Amino acid sequence: MSKDYYAILGVSKNATEIEIKKAYRKLALQYHPDRNPDNKEAEEKFREVNEAYQVLSDPQKRAQFDQFGRVFDENGSSGFSGQDFGSTIFEEFFGDVFGDFFGGARGARQRKRPRKGSNIEVNVEIEFLEACFGISKKVKVPKTANCKRCDGTGAEPGGVTTCNTCHGTGQITQRQGFFTLSTTCPQCGGTGEFIKDRCKECKGEGSVREYKTLEVKIPAGIENNMTLRISGGGNDGIYGGPAGDLFVHVKVKEHEYFRREGRNIILDVPISFVDASLGTSLNIPTIDGSETIKIKPGTQPDEKIVLKGKGVPDVQGYGIGNMIINLKVVIPTKLSKKQKELLETFKKESNEDTYSSEKSLWEKMKSFFNS
Ligand SMILES: [Zn+2]
Numbered sequence: 001m002s003k004d005y006y007a008i009l010g011v012s013k014n015a016t017e018i019e020i021k022k023a024y025r026k027l028a029l030q031y032h033p034d035r036n037p038d039n040k041e042a043e044e045k046f047r048e049v050n051e052a053y054q055v056l057s058d059p060q061k062r063a064q065f066d067q068f069g070r071v072f073d074e075n076g077s078s079g080f081s082g083q084d085f086g087s088t089i090f091e092e093f094f095g096d097v098f099g100d101f102f103g104g105a106r107g108a109r110q111r112k113r114p115r116k117g118s119n120i121e122v123n124v125e126i127e128f129l130e131a132c133f134g135i136s137k138k139v140k141v142p143k144t145a146n147c148k149r150c151d152g153t154g155a156e157p158g159g160v161t162t163c164n165t166c167h168g169t170g171q172i173t174q175r176q177g178f179f180t181l182s183t184t185c186p187q188c189g190g191t192g193e194f195i196k197d198r199c200k201e202c203k204g205e206g207s208v209r210e211y212k213t214l215e216v217k218i219p220a221g222i223e224n225n226m227t228l229r230i231s232g233g234g235n236d237g238i239y240g241g242p243a244g245d246l247f248v249h250v251k252v253k254e255h256e257y258f259r260r261e262g263r264n265i266i267l268d269v270p271i272s273f274v275d276a277s278l279g280t281s282l283n284i285p286t287i288d289g290s291e292t293i294k295i296k297p298g299t300q301p302d303e304k305i306v307l308k309g310k311g312v313p314d315v316q317g318y319g320i321g322n323m324i325i326n327l328k329v330v331i332p333t334k335l336s337k338k339q340k341e342l343l344e345t346f347k348k349e350s351n352e353d354t355y356s357s358e359k360s361l362w363e364k365m366k367s368f369f370n371s
């Protein structure tokens with residue numbers, strides 16, 4: 001069973017945006033609960049009118065309604081499951097002017113509505129290996145907290161009186177023809193209160209600055225320049241609102257040997273051209289100890305050895321990286337007489353087969369120079 005939103009607003013199917021807006025404004029004012037206290041029928045009408053406007057004022061929803069006779073929500077089911085969107089859309093539409101229309105109470109209340117505290121940002125520097133395994137760090141955070149003596153009001157106990165400019169409403173109301181216009185009371189800034197004795201502790205600020213030491217859990221696998229967000233770790237909320245968030249910018253120091261590429265640990269390992277030629281086994285450091293690796297005979301410069309699962313865990317928990325060993329073949333720069341002789345002998349003993357992996361390259365070069 002679906003409703004005819006056009007009929008509810010009393011407009012035709014071809015109604016323009018402006019006609020819909022006009023019809024909505026008229027009906028919403030007529031059925032508003034503030035004007036119809038304890039009138040169930042009006043309440044239901046008001047809800048219907050809001051629902052109709054919500055659909056017809058949104059081109060996408062209106063098109064859906066025109067085509068299917070109903071509107072689908074994100075889950076694919078149809079219609080509105082009794083959610084109360086009436087008052088929010090109403091406030092969006094009419095804003096503060098309408099609040100004032102029914103007297104200043106609504107406006108004054110809004111000015112004291114709870115607000116989220118501000119966020120705090122801190123920088124933390126950790127060691128390379130701490131980033132690999134995760135660590136708990138104590139972080140000193142400058143925080144604005146509500147003053148305990150005055151409970152954030154900024155007044156000494158008993159030091160608050162009702163503002164006598166606005167008589168506690170927080171607003172100054174002026175009549176202008178049909179409408180009454182309200183502005184925030186300049187004396188009390190809209191709180192409706194006047195502080196005659198300022199709090200001795202916070203000097204009337206309502207808040208105090210203090211350093212708090214927080215324990216921040218830095219997850220394994222965090223990378224340089226990542227930021228952690230700790231919900232509720234920021235400054236206290238205002239008028240009972242939730243605390244802000246704490247943002248921890250993490251700097252990871254460089255390591256003498258290891259590098260990171262995402263989840264992988266990179267290590268350059270120098271080996272002599274002799275070891276590369278003959279093969280050997282090496283004991284190399286890993287992030288959690290050491291490991292013996294085999295260098296196979298005939299290892300080429302920049303060949304890599306991959307140690308599976310010896311990297312860093314993904315910071316989001318998706319698996320673990322590898323350790324990648326870059327073999328840097330080192331050519332000697334200082335040779336003794338004896339070493340030179342041995343290499344000369346080695347040279348005489350060498351032919352194309354000695355460098356079989358390069359053979360095709362030799363061949364190409366030869367044909368290039370002989371052509
Ligand atoms: Zn005032």
Ligand SMILES: [Zn+2]
Pocket residue numbers: 147148149150151152153154155199200201202203204205206207
């Ligand atoms: Zn205080």
